[in-house]
Amino acid sequence: MASQRKTLKGLADRLDLSITTVSRALAGHEQIALQTRQRVAEAAAEYGYVPNVAARMLVSGRSGFVGLVLPIRGPNLVDSFLGEFITGLGEGLVKHGSDLLLATAPQGQDELAVLRHVVESGRADGVVINRIAEKDPRVEYLVERNFPFVAHGRLHNSGLAFNWLDTDGAAAFSEAFDLLYELGHRHFGLVTISEPMTFRHMREQGLRSAIDNRGDPDVRLDVVSAPRFARGDRVEAINRLLHSAERPTAILCLFDGLALTVLEEAERAGISIPRDLSVVGFDNLATAAYAPPGLTTFDARIRDCAREIAGMLTTVIQDRPSKPLTRLVRPKLVLRASHGPAPDPR
Amino acid sequence: MASQRKTLKGLADRLDLSITTVSRALAGHEQIALQTRQRVAEAAAEYGYVPNVAARMLVSGRSGFVGLVLPIRGPNLVDSFLGEFITGLGEGLVKHGSDLLLATAPQGQDELAVLRHVVESGRADGVVINRIAEKDPRVEYLVERNFPFVAHGRLHNSGLAFNWLDTDGAAAFSEAFDLLYELGHRHFGLVTISEPMTFRHMREQGLRSAIDNRGDPDVRLDVVSAPRFARGDRVEAINRLLHSAERPTAILCLFDGLALTVLEEAERAGISIPRDLSVVGFDNLATAAYAPPGLTTFDARIRDCAREIAGMLTTVIQDRPSKPLTRLVRPKLVLRASHGPAPDPR
DNA sequence: ACTAAGATTTAAAACGTTTGCAATTGCTGT
DNA sequence: ACAGCAATTGCAAACGTTTTAAATCTTAGT
Numbered sequence: 076m077a078s079q080r081k082t083l084k085g086l087a088d089r090l091d092l093s094i095t096t097v098s099r100a101l102a103g104h105e106q107i108a109l110q111t112r113q114r115v116a117e118a119a120a121e122y123g124y125v126p127n128v129a130a131r132m133l134v135s136g137r138s139g140f141v142g143l144v145l146p147i148r149g150p151n152l153v154d155s156f157l158g159e160f161i162t163g164l165g166e167g168l169v170k171h172g173s174d175l176l177l178a179t180a181p182q183g184q185d186e187l188a189v190l191r192h193v194v195e196s197g198r199a200d201g202v203v204i205n206r207i208a209e210k211d212p213r214v215e216y217l218v219e220r221n222f223p224f225v226a227h228g229r230l231h232n233s234g235l236a237f238n239w240l241d242t243d244g245a246a247a248f249s250e251a252f253d254l255l256y257e258l259g260h261r262h263f264g265l266v267t268i269s270e271p272m273t274f275r276h277m278r279e280q281g282l283r284s285a286i287d288n289r290g291d292p293d294v295r296l297d298v299v300s301a302p303r304f305a306r307g308d309r310v311e312a313i314n315r316l317l318h319s320a321e322r323p324t325a326i327l328c329l330f331d332g333l334a335l336t337v338l339e340e341a342e343r344a345g346i347s348i349p350r351d352l353s354v355v356g357f358d359n360l361a362t363a364a365y366a367p368p369g370l371t372t373f374d375a376r377i378r379d380c381a382r383e384i385a386g387m388l389t390t391v392i393q394d395r396p397s398k399p400l401t402r403l404v405r406p407k408l409v410l411r412a413s414h415g416p417a418p419d420p421r
Numbered sequence: 422m423a424s425q426r427k428t429l430k431g432l433a434d435r436l437d438l439s440i441t442t443v444s445r446a447l448a449g450h451e452q453i454a455l456q457t458r459q460r461v462a463e464a465a466a467e468y469g470y471v472p473n474v475a476a477r478m479l480v481s482g483r484s485g486f487v488g489l490v491l492p493i494r495g496p497n498l499v500d501s502f503l504g505e506f507i508t509g510l511g512e513g514l515v516k517h518g519s520d521l522l523l524a525t526a527p528q529g530q531d532e533l534a535v536l537r538h539v540v541e542s543g544r545a546d547g548v549v550i551n552r553i554a555e556k557d558p559r560v561e562y563l564v565e566r567n568f569p570f571v572a573h574g575r576l577h578n579s580g581l582a583f584n585w586l587d588t589d590g591a592a593a594f595s596e597a598f599d600l601l602y603e604l605g606h607r608h609f610g611l612v613t614i615s616e617p618m619t620f621r622h623m624r625e626q627g628l629r630s631a632i633d634n635r636g637d638p639d640v641r642l643d644v645v646s647a648p649r650f651a652r653g654d655r656v657e658a659i660n661r662l663l664h665s666a667e668r669p670t671a672i673l674c675l676f677d678g679l680a681l682t683v684l685e686e687a688e689r690a691g692i693s694i695p696r697d698l699s700v701v702g703f704d705n706l707a708t709a710a711y712a713p714p715g716l717t718t719f720d721a722r723i724r725d726c727a728r729e730i731a732g733m734l735t736t737v738i739q740d741r742p743s744k745p746l747t748r749l750v751r752p753k754l755v756l757r758a759s760h761g762p763a764p765d766p767r
Numbered sequence: 768a769c770t771a772a773g774a775t776t777t778a779a780a781a782c783g784t785t786t787g788c789a790a791t792t793g794c795t796g797t
Numbered sequence: 798a799c800a801g802c803a804a805t806t807g808c809a810a811a812c813g814t815t816t817t818a819a820a821t822c823t824t825a826g827t
Binding site: 081123125126127128129130132133138140145147153154155156157158159161162165166168169170174175176177178179180181191192195196197198360361362364365366367378 | 427469471472473474475476478479484486491493499500501502503504505507508511512514515516520521522523524525526527537538541542543544706707708710711712713724
Binding site for chain 1: 782783784785786
């Protein structure tokens with residue numbers, strides 16, 4: 076009846092052994108007689124003993140948790156990759172016996188403060204941060220604090236050395252360009268954002284270097300941009316591109332959100348896709364497959380990335396490698412129906 | 422340089438006070454002189470003191486965590502509501518200063534074992550469980566163990582008393598029926614699953630009682646079902662309905678996954694939606710808006726539900742109410758273009 | 768000036784582990 | 798029979814906090 080808390084002492088009493096011995100036996104120390112180890116293991120299983128994490132944390136200084144700070148955006152905005160990302164992290168961590176700790180940063184409140192609290196309170200042995208900004212105080216803090224972390228995303232203009240895994244946006248945009256070039260396209264459009272994010276920089280630069288590599292003077296690139304979250308400006312910028320005197324035959328979009336708008340506006344303007352215009356996005360949103368005629372885009376394989384981030388972080392926590400771990404993951408081109416041969420120039 | 426771990430003792434030494442006093446001052450005990458409390462608060466802020474959770478957990482027996490066990494499904498299957506659900510939980514928990522603990526159950530492994538481990542190790546003060554099955558060992562375990570938890574979903578055929586929040590599927594299906602009846606429909610189809618899940622039971626029963634309430638003998642209902650995850654069987658069942666001698670004019674689907682297949686198969690068969698056939702789903706998947714012509718469906722407001730679950734669980738943990746907390750949330754009808762007036766019966 | 772009551776502070780135990788060191792036990796060789 | 802050694806096991810401290818009970822300091826009343 077009186078379901079006592081199951082403690083090491085309780086188990087030791089049953090076995091008529093000391094706490095020390097039982098603790099060591101469970102940990103598998105060679106020091107303890109094999110026979111004893113087995114006896115203890117059996118009794119523990121039967122007794123249903125599970126070590127108290129708090130006590131273990133206190134003495135070992137390790138929590139067995141990996142932290143992730145979850146920013147709350149608008150009331151109707153959910154990070155569309157969160158599910159995938161978390162699933163991947165969980166998958167990766169479970170192999171190493173860690174659990175994931177999610178601390179929420181209340182909307183508008185300082186995400187750094189929450190992160191700092193997680194770190195300082197000893198809640199986590201390491202943290203994952205994502206959506207890295209150009210100048211990210213979280214990175215600065217963690218580096219200075221010398222606390223184990225892996226960033227999903229990198230910085231292209233900072234001297235800070237840290238562990239990161241990033242999507243190879245440059246490679247993707249090069250690949251997209253090559254694909255379209257081979258299909259005869261020469262006049263390209265790029266829809267991008269105004270904010271100086273690293274991922275934007277990388278993707279644009281990938282496109283530009285692919286153009287340079289061709290060395291074809293006929294290739295032309297028109298760029299329009301709009302603030303990241305301003306729907307109105309975005310539509311306006313896209314229409315500027317769609318209705319310019321000489322419309323590009325292929326438009327690359329920094330991410331699917333932009334590409335979907337391009338598809339909509341094209342339809343509204345009676346521009347047939349892919350006959351009159353090819354469109355390529357980036358992200359492979361769930362909706363990308365359904366938005367007619369089916370968006371050709373890149374899949375960043377978030378879940379795989381997250382799984383790998385978990386592995387990297389585990390390594391960092393255990394081995395504290397002196398050199399930063401970095402990894403570029405190549406996104407997967409998803410061919411659908413929004414691209415095709417360049418229209419006849421008549 | 423030597424960035425000592427910041428402990429209560431360190432702070433006490435600086436202030437020339439005892440650990441006890443500092444602890445109490447920070448906790449805001451009336452007992453401690455107001456002036457002292459202020460002095461301590463200032464010093465703590467300046468020193469950057471953050472209490473060690475492990476120590477606090479150990480002595481208080483509370484972890485400040487709420488647990489959620491995350492089952493890993495197939496390598497390409499991510500719970501489509503996970504992001505929303507977690508965001509909502511996080512939002513709800515942050516108000517009460519709790520964090521969310523995500524323990525992953527490796528694919529195929531016993532989810533119950535992981536849950537038990539979380540509970541017994543004292544990692545969490547309470548847990549949330551979702552996707553409740555008809556006979557759910559997790560519920561049995563938690564009830565017997567008398568451990569605080571809230572279930573997302575309920576059981577309709579069990580005597581167990583526990584806290585739950587569920588979507589009012591019955592109300593939704595009643596509403597859908599009424600909407601379609603008013604539009605002139607009399608011949609209905611229902612696409613459902615073979616497995617005896619509670620949500621299925623509720624939704625079907627909601628539909629049936631709405632039909633009964635009308636007391637109209639002309640109303641007819643044809644039901645087809647297929648195993649939940651068998652794509653082939655699903656298509657076959659749907660086509661049976663679409664190509665029956667007398668085809669229903671309106672089809673209700675247990676969830677959007679089924680409804681999307683109905684839309685596809687209808688298109689393939691040249692059945693125009695909503696002119697020839699009305700279709701209503703349930704879930705409001707991201708893709709529902711894009712699947713032509715836009716699926717009319719119900720939004721379960723997962724994020725809101727999760728936020729509320731967090732609140733309920735906090736109450737349960739703090740107050741241990743003697744009566745179970747239960748809550749039905751009415752899903753929101755999302756009107757799109759897949760429903761319309763019943764076709765002329767010629 | 769002295770006492771009692773109230774206000775404020777402190778010492779020490781407890782939470783359940785892990786671990787350095789010491790103690791015990793059992794053997795082996797002489 | 799006993800020293801010496803290896804193989805086992807156990808004692809006690811430590812981790813950083815909260816909390817019970819006790820100690821100290823003030824102040825007011827006489």
